[in-house]
Amino acid sequence: MADSSAQGTHTQATAPTKSYILSCHCQKNIVELTLPLPIPAPDHGTPFTDNGVCDCSHCLKRRVVWFFAPPGSVKVLKGGAADGSLKPYRFGTKSWDNMSCSECGTFLPGASADSKGPIPINLRAIRNPDFDLWQLPLKQYSGADRDPPYEPPQIPAGAEAYLAERAKHYQYETKVYVGGCHCKAVTFAVLHKPLEEVELVDCACSICTGNGVLWAYPGRHDVFFHPSASSSKPWQPDPSLVTRYTFGKGTNEHVVCNQCFCQIFEARELLDQEDGEGWEEDNGNPGTFGINIALYNDITEYLVESKTGLLKGLLKLTDARDMEPVYQVKV
Known part of the structure; x- marks a missing residue:
């Protein structure tokens, strides 16, 4: 493994610098970002002092944390x-390639050594063990009013009736949310x-x-996908449209759109292939199926107004960074 803790280095003639390793999760793509360290050092101890989140449709769904690095600061290692x-994925005016790994879905812009201007960096892709994304200051960028306006997904045909039947299984208030990649x-x-x-989960594990x-954790059968795998299994998306990515112990499948590479849900292996699996699960509590609420329509008030993605009842799983086997980038 490269020294991704990246100790600062300097001589009398140069300012101290620090290198950061960024990668997609499957590590098909690895870059090194080297930046001068500010003096005096900020409280968070990094050179990332001008960072932001954008409220456009794409940035919200990917929860991108932006930093624009100076030319010459990025080196592609793999x-x-x-x-x-x-x-690439293009949308709107189709003037910019949004680059992601098609296997694991990580959004990794700036993985090009020939940029002549500021290099866009998604700080979520930094893998240094001593880097804490949640400690960084963030400002808000406004991109929601760019033309053409984004048209959010509509509720799939048949979903209302199906979920109305599902709601009868619960003795408490439920609500239907619509979303998509x-x-x-x-x-x-x-x-x-x-x-x-x-209780939503903002997990600090590598993926x-x-x-x-x-994450929110509804019952596995409390979701209706379009297009679905079949009319009898609306809780499973058409398998031709998604990639299922596993790693580590292989217990979780992380399901990513094949076109825009948004991660849609995660699921553990079904304990029971019959209809009973998931039907009695208590909505909102961790189970075998998690759906990415960043893909919900009208989620802006939750993800942007607080700027750090804090919601009422949010659980931050910071200990997940140390789960075995510990994630390491191999350069």
Whole structure:
């Protein structure tokens, strides 16, 4: 493993610098970012003093944390845009390639050594063990009013009736939320307690931090995908539209859109293939199925107004960074 703790180095003739390793989760794409360290050092101890979150449709769904690095500060160590290891996604005016790994879904812009201007960096992709994304100051960028306006997903046909039947299983208030990946190849409606009452999970493990997901845990059968795998299994999306990525112990599948690379949900292996699995699960509590609420329509008030993604009842799983096997980048 490279020295991703990246100790600062300097001589009498140069300012101290520090290097950061960024990668997609599957490590097909790895870059090194080297920046001068500010003097005096800020409280968070990093050179990332001008960072932001954007309220445009794409940035919200990916929960991107932006930093614009100076030209010449990025070195591609493996993969990158040039050799096709990153795949582009365009939307709106289609004037910019949003580069992501097609296998694990990590959004990794700036993985190009030929940029002549500021290099866009998604700080979520930094893998240094001593880097704490949640300690950074953030400002808000406004991109929601750019033309053409983004049209959010509509509730899939048949979802209202299906979820109305599902709601009868619960003795408490439930609400239907509609969402989808950014390109809308996969859309969904999901039933659970109102968001204000749900304990959402902002997990600090390597995949969840890097892919910007924010989890709610409804019953597995309380979601209706369009298009679905079949009419009898609306809780499973059409398998031709998604990639299922596993790592580590292989117990969780992380399901990513094949076109825009948004991570849609995670699921553990079904304990029971019959209809009973998930039906009695208490909505809002961790279970075998998690859905990414960053993909919900009208989520701006939750993800932007607080700027750090804090919601009522949010659980930050900071200990997840140390789960075995500990994630390491191999350069």
